[in-house]
Amino acid sequence: MAFTALDESINRQTYGALGQLLSRQTFWVFCAAVLAFLYLSYASSAFFTGQNLFNIARNCAFVGVIGLGMTAVVATGGIDLSVGSVLALAGMVCGMMMSWNYPIWLAIPGALVAALACGLANGFFIAFVRMPPFVVTLGMMSVARSLAMVLSGNQMVYQFGVDHSKLVAIGGGSTGGWFRAFAEFVGPDTSLGAVSFTLADYVNIPNPAVFLAFFALVFGFAFRWLRWGRYIFAIGGNEHAARLTGVPVSRVKISVYMASALMAGLAGILQVGWLGTITTGMGAGIELYAIAAVVVGGANLAGGSGTAFGAVVGAVLFEMIRNSLTLLGINPFWQGTFIGSFIITAVLFDRLRVLKQAE
Amino acid sequence: MPILELANISKHFGAIHALDDVSMTLEAGQVVGLMGDNGAGKSTLVKIIAGNYRPTSGSIRMNGKEIVLHKPIEARQHGIEIVHQDLALCDNLTAAANVFLGREILKPVGPLRVIDYTAMYRRAGEIFKELKSETRPRDLVKQMSGGQRQAVAIARTRLSEPKIVLMDEPTAAISVRQVAEVLSLIRHLRDQGIAVILISHRMPDVFAVSDRIVVLRRGQKVADKPIAESSPQEVTGLITGALESA
Numbered sequence: 001m002a003f004t005a006l007d008e009s010i011n012r013q014t015y016g017a018l019g020q021l022l023s024r025q026t027f028w029v030f031c032a033a034v035l036a037f038l039y040l041s042y043a044s045s046a047f048f049t050g051q052n053l054f055n056i057a058r059n060c061a062f063v064g065v066i067g068l069g070m071t072a073v074v075a076t077g078g079i080d081l082s083v084g085s086v087l088a089l090a091g092m093v094c095g096m097m098m099s100w101n102y103p104i105w106l107a108i109p110g111a112l113v114a115a116l117a118c119g120l121a122n123g124f125f126i127a128f129v130r131m132p133p134f135v136v137t138l139g140m141m142s143v144a145r146s147l148a149m150v151l152s153g154n155q156m157v158y159q160f161g162v163d164h165s166k167l168v169a170i171g172g173g174s175t176g177g178w179f180r181a182f183a184e185f186v187g188p189d190t191s192l193g194a195v196s197f198t199l200a201d202y203v204n205i206p207n208p209a210v211f212l213a214f215f216a217l218v219f220g221f222a223f224r225w226l227r228w229g230r231y232i233f234a235i236g237g238n239e240h241a242a243r244l245t246g247v248p249v250s251r252v253k254i255s256v257y258m259a260s261a262l263m264a265g266l267a268g269i270l271q272v273g274w275l276g277t278i279t280t281g282m283g284a285g286i287e288l289y290a291i292a293a294v295v296v297g298g299a300n301l302a303g304g305s306g307t308a309f310g311a312v313v314g315a316v317l318f319e320m321i322r323n324s325l326t327l328l329g330i331n332p333f334w335q336g337t338f339i340g341s342f343i344i345t346a347v348l349f350d351r352l353r354v355l356k357q358a359e
Numbered sequence: 360m361p362i363l364e365l366a367n368i369s370k371h372f373g374a375i376h377a378l379d380d381v382s383m384t385l386e387a388g389q390v391v392g393l394m395g396d397n398g399a400g401k402s403t404l405v406k407i408i409a410g411n412y413r414p415t416s417g418s419i420r421m422n423g424k425e426i427v428l429h430k431p432i433e434a435r436q437h438g439i440e441i442v443h444q445d446l447a448l449c450d451n452l453t454a455a456a457n458v459f460l461g462r463e464i465l466k467p468v469g470p471l472r473v474i475d476y477t478a479m480y481r482r483a484g485e486i487f488k489e490l491k492s493e494t495r496p497r498d499l500v501k502q503m504s505g506g507q508r509q510a511v512a513i514a515r516t517r518l519s520e521p522k523i524v525l526m527d528e529p530t531a532a533i534s535v536r537q538v539a540e541v542l543s544l545i546r547h548l549r550d551q552g553i554a555v556i557l558i559s560h561r562m563p564d565v566f567a568v569s570d571r572i573v574v575l576r577r578g579q580k581v582a583d584k585p586i587a588e589s590s591p592q593e594v595t596g597l598i599t600g601a602l603e604s605a
Contacts, residue, residue, distance in 0.1 A: 225474055240445075247461050
């Protein structure tokens, strides 16, 4: 009897599951994305086509992958403005190493190490020197892009040495291509090969989107199930309390900036593979889209909240809007106005919620 | 034997004598009200017991054995737990997450060690029940009343088997009904044989739960007597200096 009473109190929540769902911004943004999807499919004949959906999936993946790392940073109450430049630096390191005929299995780790070094530098100044994240990452934004330019020697690179085709396959390929290659490998006449050929026609997801899905699961898992995730949200909620209760605040802070830089570096490698070329302007302004996706997806810039799913939904929603503006024949110069208004609206909703709670 | 003995503790910050030759003892299952005006040395004394400061001179003994505390974690290892004045809670996390913050229960899953939500909700639920608090483990702290928040902060001290609990102004800035809740939590700790030091400005609260009262003024102990032999008037006089000592 006593035990059932205890179980009941352990399992009970003052605010029910449905109430919690309805109070989540991520849920409403998800609904908005679904509605936008349905509306656009109806309003534009070009929207719901295989090729267009394929493009949307690929384009949103870069912002989404960066958004996952950004979610970790924003959850601690920080911000990372350097992701666009780190993307360019990692892409440049990868591309330059490959153009010097290094194999891809050296170039990719090299690029990721360069990205991690940027993240480590960001984290060090923020966690140990206690400088504001805004200033430190703003500085890194300039430093990383400048390093990318120095490295390129200001030349266009579009030949990636011995492993050129592999890099292009990773960034520009899709699951359809993998299924087809698999079918060739097992023999097109075998039943397995036939199934694989059929799959290739129906399940054709661009590689960057596959990476996004994979890392969304990784981050989603880490946020909920690892002590690291718990500490990130604790620091964002009350850094002083986290310190007092024995959370290794400085180490966790460094790790989130490294995670963010790693995701930016990965996006850089994928983008070089997709474009088949590198320019020093790569990734410029993508920090705005990533932060916007994270905030619209339900994270609070003050820290303490955010989900991997939210970052993905935010990235998808933005890309759909961008894509549809083009399809509907609206001048692309308007895109910035839409994106900017969305960010302000998202923060406004958050503000209203805080005011309502304060009452 | 007293569980905690402070002998001739002094703490000097340069020329300032924050504590001057203070001695006091603490018995298991006893609540000591520590009172004094701002700057009387209460916080300094608490920080010495909590391991934040080391005394300039004097010694601390637990169960008759001398101990030296360099860091808060060492005090915790000796069974001294602190409920901080601002409670040190993360509003965005659940009650259970706050109780276990920094001491999460983990379970192995493959090569990883993941948070064991079931065990944490269960243990937190048990502690809240022990404390006779209405707090629910799954609720977010930001949705809680002041009394419930206190219960979460106090529940942290129950994770280990503490011998001494220091409570820094636990009844400041909460409603009357919630004060009653907190006071009953303190009585509950006492009934479990835990020694409690209650630092407070609020005379009625100290008189409601304390067995003994210690008054500090300008870094010196001016009174240390059973609550029954004192009165709020006397203590007020001692705090302000109208009464020299008692």
